[in-house]
Amino acid sequence: MEAYFTENLVSSIAEQSGFEILDRHVLPSRGARFLPVPSDLHDSIRDFVNQNYPGGLFCHQAKAIEASLEGDDICLSTSTASGKSLVFMAVTVDLILRSDTSKVLAFYPARALIQDQIEKWRAILKPFDINFGYIDGGVAMEKRLSILDTCRVVLMTPDVAHAWLMSNLGTHEIRNFLKSIRILILDEAHIYEGVFGTNMAYFLRRLQAVSKLERIITSTATLDNPSEFVYQITGRQPRSFGPEVDCSGSPQRSILLAREVTGKSFESMVGLLRRLARFNKGKFLAFGDTRRMVEQVVMALKRSPNEEDDQEEKNGHIGISEELNTKEGSVNNLKVPRVLPYRAGYETIDRNEIQKALAKGNLVGVISTSALELGIDIGEIDLIILLNQPPSMKAFWQRVGRGGRKRSGVCLFIDNRGTIADKPAGLRKYVDSPIEPSWLYLDNRYIQYTNALCAALEFREHGKDQYDTAPFNSLPSKFNKFLENEINPTEIIPHDLYPLKQRAQAGPHREFPIRTGMEKSFQVRDKFGSPLGTLTFSQSLREAYPGAVYYYMGRPYRVNRFKYRQGEIYVYREKYWTTRPKAWTMVFPNFEGGMLKLFRSDEGFVAESEMQVSERVTGFIEQRGSTKENHEYGPSSTFSQRELNRFFETTGVCWWFPVAYVNSEVMASRILEAFCFKFGVQRRDLGIGTFHSNTSPIGLEKCKGICIFDATHGSLRLTERLAENFAEVLEEAISFAQSQRDSLAIYELEELSRFVRDLRSEGIEDIQKIELDDEENWTKVIAPGEKGIYDSAKGPMEVLVLDHRYTPQGLMYELKHPKGRRKFDITTPLSKNVPLLERIVPKTGVKWLVAANTGRPGPGETRMVLVNLMTGESKPL
Known part of the structure; x- marks a missing residue:
């Protein structure tokens, strides 16, 4: 008789690995009709x-x-x-x-x-x-x-x-x-x-x-x-x-709720998976929520405890078939169980081999991100392991449903947050929770415009008489206006959309992929040119920045070339070390004209607004065993001469109160976790950053606080409900802290709650615009010496505005990179005997002119002035 995991067996292995079974819930079998x-x-x-x-x-x-x-x-x-x-x-x-x-x-x-x-x-x-x-x-x-x-x-x-x-x-x-x-x-x-x-x-x-x-x-x-x-x-x-x-039949499934009790959650998790793999009593599928987590768990499984692996690359990337046929992959080898990772971004051949190996029984387990929530046939799975609480109820049911299809199955659910077991009938209430709606944001003007660019080209190619615009009637009217203006131009393209128009010249369908919107994608390759997955730019900033140790199918690779223009990242095999980026996120909210919701008191505020976000990676920290090494990008760096920078427009929720710790990133992380749990938003779709503004919604001259923002360019308004339900989210965060017995977190969250209780909703008033006499030719421009954002064809970049000038081509800005490289020239000497090195001199004032509608201020940061285009006279705004 075929062996498979039973409820008692799973409970026993979990307890041996440092977990306590706290609760049990049975999904009864259902007869078919x-x-x-x-x-x-x-x-x-x-x-x-x-x-x-x-x-x-x-x-x-x-x-x-x-x-x-x-x-x-x-x-x-x-x-x-x-x-x-x-x-x-x-x-x-x-x-x-x-x-x-x-x-x-x-x-x-x-x-x-x-x-x-x-x-x-x-x-x-x-x-x-x-x-x-x-x-x-x-x-x-x-x-x-x-x-x-x-x-x-x-x-x-x-x-x-x-x-x-x-x-x-x-x-x-x-x-x-x-x-x-x-x-x-x-x-x-x-x-x-x-x-x-x-x-x-x-x-x-x-x-x-x-x-x-x-x-x-x-x-x-x-x-x-x-x-x-x-x-x-x-x-x-x-x-x-x-x-x-639903009239289909279904066998019984048991859900076991577990909690780690040794205080070493990662080690216990790896020990659990190692024991399950060695027991060889069936196949299991474990789910983790991040790509990094999945890769690192498999990395740990591939190594014996306290072992330093110094294997260097000799023959390039090893495929799945070779992996399974090596001595390491043997079922009799206790060092490396037959377990592989699975996530989005893998090459097709590698994904297919993993699926086939699991279906045929050549693997005992797979550790996956949400990528295997899809209905891919991987054979009968007896055991589902939820390594952490899924980001939504929809994800929970998709994951549980991957096991126990033909015979009784077991789901081991690790309550990593401690928010389920500590509540009366916690597991039952969790299972009975409603499923969240699927989030779309059809009002996103960036997505509207890129699709309008595509539709305009399709209109011209398909022919006016055969093109049916009726399906667009169910979309926001702004899309139809964008489309009409592309087909029959009558209005100027807004400055923030103009770079998209420029990029579309190369073909909007390829320039704006349906899956990543406006974000650039990168192909990772080893030194032999073999593909090792694809990444978006934002994923690259987390996983494959210059010098990073990038993991692919549990194997480490060092990033040695980052080619932004070509969209390629080159790597070579490395030892089992880890790196993390030195990342900085700065948020610039537009409190003047971009406010969406405001809740304020005499002591502070919570505000949803439009904003610009700058994500920078300035280097990385490498971990080699217990040793940490710090690496900064710059002229002396062997990996990158300059930092990586990603600018994007979005929306988010900012708050400020007069006690520093309630405005910290630690506090924002607690709020973010509770918000994602309460409203079913995925953590990867949101970000945290410190905001700076020269203006404040409550009248302070300058303001510095904390922000949770939508990590999508153009925003999907995922944080909209955070501002409206800030007090309820705080209560959820306090509940999390109480279940984890974190007294400091409880104290700080309750202090924030005291401030929030005094907030009152305030209507958003239109910012008073300065009325100018058209005959006097006054206009508002970025003041000389101020930093701004230049919307280039390669994406937004931070620049220094040296001056402005009015030309026959219109108003122009004279720009300079604030952190640009020094450039040099070779002079022509009067004497032929002057050595070449003495003829090389630095060029001063490297700058260029751009149309004023491609430059914009950083909200709340950039000083503006009024200029008379006829007389050249200027005055403060």
């Missing part, structure tokens, strides 16, 4: 389904198929392993058997999902001789058009559809394919939230504008309001089939 296959289904596919499912379909499957055959959009949000795929596959075959020209397009949010679903599609399409294919980033350009032309069903990632399909609408094969699409399938649609989801909402409407879609079938995890979610994403109202009609 069936209905006959709908009679309206085409005879051939109905016979096929009856042959493969002689007992009939789950009730929700049969009813969903009937609804789709009636011409309705449908949304399936039943539990994992409830047969959602069979619904849209059966409807697909029905359509194609009834029409010689109709085609179906299926979107999967990850390349790994496409590879996972290919065999399922083949099994149902092959008996009917229906050609199908897939197009993702790994499919060669020369093959793509043939796939569109010859296949009736095409699986695709939205990334490729946005970057390639929609940017080539004039191509004959693409035009014909779009005319033939009748059904669009959105599988694992719950992934579409945040920046990705907001871009997806615009993209799907752009797709509808150039195609002949009749039906959309959405498959998603359990959501709070699936119909509303689908409407936000697609602009269409579906018929919903959710948990209330």
